[in-house]
Amino acid sequence: MRLETAITLVEIMTYWADQVQALESPMPPALLALDAKVTSMAEIRSRVSTRLRLIRGGAV
Numbered sequence: 352m353r354l355e356t357a358i359t360l361v362e363i364m365t366y367w368a369d370q371v372q373a374l375e376s377p378m379p380p381a382l383l384a385l386d387a388k389v390t391s392m393a394e395i396r397s398r399v400s401t402r403l404r405l406i407r408g409g410a411v
Contacts, residue, residue, distance in 0.1 A: 354399070354403075358396060358399060358400070362396065364389045364392045364393075365389060365393045365396065368392075371386050
């Protein structure tokens with residue numbers, strides 16, 4: 352899988368995590384698990400983005 356594709360997938364998952372968090376009713380356990388997984392994916396995306404900026408900037 353190309354890095355750009357992986358980043359796009361993480362962005363989509365992050366979007367849906369925001370949608371899930373916007374729900375006013377209590378979340379069922381399956382959605383809570385999805386929310387936790389998407390949050391970790393957002394953290395990974397942040398790290399990947401930072402790494403890409405460093406690479407593109409010639410710092411690495």
